[in-house]
Amino acid sequence: MSRNVCAGFMPLLDCAPLIVAAARGFAEQEGLNLVVLRETSWATVRDRLAVRHLDVAHVLAPMPIAANLGLGPLSCPMQVPMSLGFGGNTVTVSRAVWEALAREGAPADFDAAATAAAMSRVVAARQARGEARLVFAVVHTHSAHHYELAYWLASAGIVPGADVELIVVPPSLAAAALAAGQIDGFCAGEPWGSVAVAQGAGVIVTTKAHIWRASPEKVLGVRSEWADAAPDRLDALLRAVYRAAVWCDDPANRDELARLLARPEYIGQAAEALRPGLERRLTAPDGTAHTVPDLLTFADRAATFPWISHALWLYTQMVRWQQAEMSADGLDIAAATYRPDLYRRALAPIGAMMPSANSKIEGAPAVETPAGASGGRLTLGPDGFFDGRIFDPENALAYLESLQTGASAQKISGA
Amino acid sequence: MTETALHILVIDNDRLRASIIEEGLREAGHARVTIIDDFKAIVRRITEIDPDVIFIDLENPRRDELEHMFQVSRAVKRPVAMFVDRSDQASIEAAIDAGVSAYVVDGLRKDRVKSILDTAISRFRAFDRLKRELDTARTALAERDVIDRAKGILMRSRGITEPEAYAMLRKTAMNQSRRIAEVAESLVLAAGLLSREGEP
Numbered sequence: 001m002s003r004n005v006c007a008g009f010m011p012l013l014d015c016a017p018l019i020v021a022a023a024r025g026f027a028e029q030e031g032l033n034l035v036v037l038r039e040t041s042w043a044t045v046r047d048r049l050a051v052r053h054l055d056v057a058h059v060l061a062p063m064p065i066a067a068n069l070g071l072g073p074l075s076c077p078m079q080v081p082m083s084l085g086f087g088g089n090t091v092t093v094s095r096a097v098w099e100a101l102a103r104e105g106a107p108a109d110f111d112a113a114a115t116a117a118a119m120s121r122v123v124a125a126r127q128a129r130g131e132a133r134l135v136f137a138v139v140h141t142h143s144a145h146h147y148e149l150a151y152w153l154a155s156a157g158i159v160p161g162a163d164v165e166l167i168v169v170p171p172s173l174a175a176a177a178l179a180a181g182q183i184d185g186f187c188a189g190e191p192w193g194s195v196a197v198a199q200g201a202g203v204i205v206t207t208k209a210h211i212w213r214a215s216p217e218k219v220l221g222v223r224s225e226w227a228d229a230a231p232d233r234l235d236a237l238l239r240a241v242y243r244a245a246v247w248c249d250d251p252a253n254r255d256e257l258a259r260l261l262a263r264p265e266y267i268g269q270a271a272e273a274l275r276p277g278l279e280r281r282l283t284a285p286d287g288t289a290h291t292v293p294d295l296l297t298f299a300d301r302a303a304t305f306p307w308i309s310h311a312l313w314l315y316t317q318m319v320r321w322q323q324a325e326m327s328a329d330g331l332d333i334a335a336a337t338y339r340p341d342l343y344r345r346a347l348a349p350i351g352a353m354m355p356s357a358n359s360k361i362e363g364a365p366a367v368e369t370p371a372g373a374s375g376g377r378l379t380l381g382p383d384g385f386f387d388g389r390i391f392d393p394e395n396a397l398a399y400l401e402s403l404q405t406g407a408s409a410q411k412i413s414g415a
Numbered sequence: 416m417t418e419t420a421l422h423i424l425v426i427d428n429d430r431l432r433a434s435i436i437e438e439g440l441r442e443a444g445h446a447r448v449t450i451i452d453d454f455k456a457i458v459r460r461i462t463e464i465d466p467d468v469i470f471i472d473l474e475n476p477r478r479d480e481l482e483h484m485f486q487v488s489r490a491v492k493r494p495v496a497m498f499v500d501r502s503d504q505a506s507i508e509a510a511i512d513a514g515v516s517a518y519v520v521d522g523l524r525k526d527r528v529k530s531i532l533d534t535a536i537s538r539f540r541a542f543d544r545l546k547r548e549l550d551t552a553r554t555a556l557a558e559r560d561v562i563d564r565a566k567g568i569l570m571r572s573r574g575i576t577e578p579e580a581y582a583m584l585r586k587t588a589m590n591q592s593r594r595i596a597e598v599a600e601s602l603v604l605a606a607g608l609l610s611r612e613g614e615p
Contacts, residue, residue: 043478047516051508073482074507141483168483170476 005034005237008045008057011267012171012189013277014088014218015058016257017298019266021237021244029243030236038265041170042140049223050076056237058084059221062142062314065334069324071142077224080306081342082238084218085245086297089145089208090193090282091115091152093185094178097122097134098203098285108286112210112386116156123163136160137169137177137186147317148211149187154403155387160321178202189217190277190296191269198273203285209294212363214301214383216310227342235346242347245299254278302355302378304343309359309393311338316391316400331396351375363390421523422447423531424466426454426475432542436470439538445531454480462490468528469495469518470535473511485518495520506532513539558596565599568606 005027009015018036021027027034037054039045042063048054064078093101102108104125106118123134136153138146150160160166169177171188175196178186186192187208196202208215220241227234247253258278262271276282280295297303315334318324340358348354356372365381372378385391391399423445427433433450440448449464451457454477461469461484471478485495495518506529510517513536519528562584569580584602588595 040474040476041478043482043516044473047473047507047511051504051511053511140479141486168480170479172476 003032003233003236005032005056005233006054007034007036008039008048008054009036010039010042010045010058011269012058012088012218013191013261013267013274013296014084014189014298015266016248016261017084017241017245017304018058018220019244019261020248020257021240023260024244024247026240026244026247027237030240032233032236032240034237034240036266042143046072047074049078049221050074052223052226054223055226056220056222058218060140060143060145061216061219061310062144062147062318063140064219064221065311065314065337066142066318066323068333068337069318069330071318071323078337079222079224079227079339079342080219080311080337081222081227081234081339081346082220082241083216083304083306083310084220084241085299085303086214086217086301087207087209087294088189088217088277088296089148089187090190090204091149091185091187091206091211092174092178092193092196092202092204094181094183094201095203097184098205100125101205102285106205106285108284108288110204110206110210110282110284110290110292112152112206113155115205116152116158119153120156120158123158127163133163133165134184135165135167135182137167137174137183137188139171139188140168141323142318144208144215144217144314145187145189147314147321148208148215150321151317152206152211152386175199175201191267191273194276194282195269195273197276197283204282205285207282207292207295209292210386212383212385213294214297214303214381216307216314219306231345234342238343238346239350242299242304242350242352245304248298249300301380302353302373305355306338306340306343307358307360307362308335308338308340309362309391311335312359312393312396313362313391316396316403319400320403326397326400348374353378355380359393361390361392363388420445420447421467421527421531422449422465424448424461424464424469425450425535426452426469426471426481428452428475429472432472432539435542435545436535436538439534439541440531443530443534445534457481458484458488458490467520467523468531471516471518473514473516478516481518509536513537514543515539558599561596561603562599565602568602 007018009018022034022036042060045057045059049057064080066072067075067078100122101118104118104121106115136149138149153160158164169183169186171192174186174188174192177183178196179201193204197204248257258271258274261267261274262269277296280293281289281291284290311334315330319326324330344354353375354373355378363383363385366384367382368379369381371380423440425433425436430452433452437448437450451460485491515535517532565584566577566580569575569583570577584595584598588598
């Protein structure tokens with residue numbers, strides 16, 4: 001069995017564990033020849049997986065679920081044996097929108113509830129004056145960015161698609177689109193929010209971590225056929241990427257990580273542009289630097305564990321935004337896409353932190369809390385959605401109904 | 416039985432490649448070809464053009480945007496599915512290998528689209544070949560330039576003629592089992608360093 005692994009990635013900070021596994025010898029230690037290939041769009045990642053150019057990839061967490069549900073074109077059966085961490089995204093708006101938000105009392109501390117409330121007043125005032133709808137960009141239809149931005153807007157009564165437009169723009173072009181006035185805001189992974197700030201085009205108003213503290217973002221997506229063909233090879237890859245993720249979380253390695261990721265074959269941006277995200281220090285609207293401890297987590301607090309409750313939450317959002325129909329089959333397919341069993345098989349033998357459950361109540365606990373685990377002391381939390389809701393994966397339907405109460409005709413529209 | 420000609424849209428910011436594809440499609444008898452080389456007002460333009468088949472460079476970073484628009488826009492009337500037929504794995508692989516992605520309006524007969532797809536794939540490949548040839552030609556030009564500069568340096572510093580300078584480069588290259596262009600490049604680089612060190 002070949003020990004070659006072709007892995008696709010997009011130039012974003014959270015591709016780090018895959019890059020580090022390849023470049024720092026973690027894959028080699030496992031006897032793997034891990035080749036990482038940069039792609040230019042999620043569509044290309046998906047296509048190359050489908051025709052077996054790629055075996056595995058750094059993908060948006062909802063993508064493998066969407067593939068298994070048959071939602072997009074050209075899908076192949078996918079599995080998620082590992083998450084690539086929490087967080088990483090910012091909501092960045094144009095300077096003009098920030099000024100309007102500030103007049104409506106938006107704070108400069110990234111608080112999600114207060115900025116959403118100010119946003120709803122800005123949107124209402126624009127409607128009253130008969131002005132064009134604000135246009136927000138996300139990176140993909142099936143992305144956590146889409147779901148968290150829509151969640152944040154809807155929490156303040158703003159109906160995405162009706163009150164504001166949602167379109168898709170690649171993250172690397174988002175800062176330019178903001179500067180050119182083609183969009184009014186975007187939700188994208190770092191470094192792109194900080195790049196917009198550095199260019200003077202944008203202001204970060206809140207972050208993924210402020211919307212949902214320990215929330216899923218990217219995962220290691222694996223072609224089912226490839227995973228099933230050689231379980232040993234998959235286990236070796238998971239061990240390599242896990243050790244790389246732990247390495248990425250170590251503050252002592254940040255400098256080296258920034259310089260590595262900056263290289264043209266990886267993210268291809270100046271190391272300086274990558275630092276705000278890696279150091280979890282963002283420029284607030286008032287120009288001061290704020291530490292956001294949960295901005296990006298590679299491995300800590302079991303961030304690499306593929307929680308089935310994450311898959312189910314993502315599925316509820318596909319239903320909420322009318323990408324999928326709620327069904328028992330859909331719930332089963334979403335749950336079966338995530339494979340904590342494979343994670344355990346590969347990582348329990350090396351003593352990795354191993355939660356005892358496969359699913360948990362999302363949005364809780366509010367404070368750091370010990371959790372059942374082997375391989376060390378595991379604390380989960382602090383977690384939480386900014387609006388205080390919790391998601392019980394056993395009651396997905398009731399959760400969905402509670403979210404939709406009062407909302408009408410929520411549909412994401414095109415440009 | 417007459418069928419209306421399919422309208423083909425090529426989205427490519429590489430004008431040379433777009434025109435090579437267009438030419439190929441026209442030669443194959445497909446007269447209705449439109450080329451767009453940027454994403455300005457893309458929804459309105461696609462609505463106006465109302466294409467049956469869309470080709471876009473596989474590496475175009477805006478494909479996610481395009482696919483999102485196909486899914487949700489009410490302006491683009493007919494749903495657009497990728498490729499001729501999901502089950503036609505060979506065509507899909509050929510297209511992706513060639514670096515092209517295709518979107519085809521749902522419900523079009525497979526035999527009508529297959530020849531269009533095959534033409535586009537072969538034209539993408541032809542463009543790749545052309546690009547490689549151009550790169551080779553450019554490299555050759557650059558090498559000639561660097562050899563000329565190396566000869567100039569030798570002629571000035573040693574007071575020798577051009578044939579003598581060239582013979583010296585060739586001899587060094589043979590002795591070191593390197594290409595003349597490589598030797599010339601080292602010489603130009605070294606001369607550059609030395610002259611810079613000499614500056615105040």
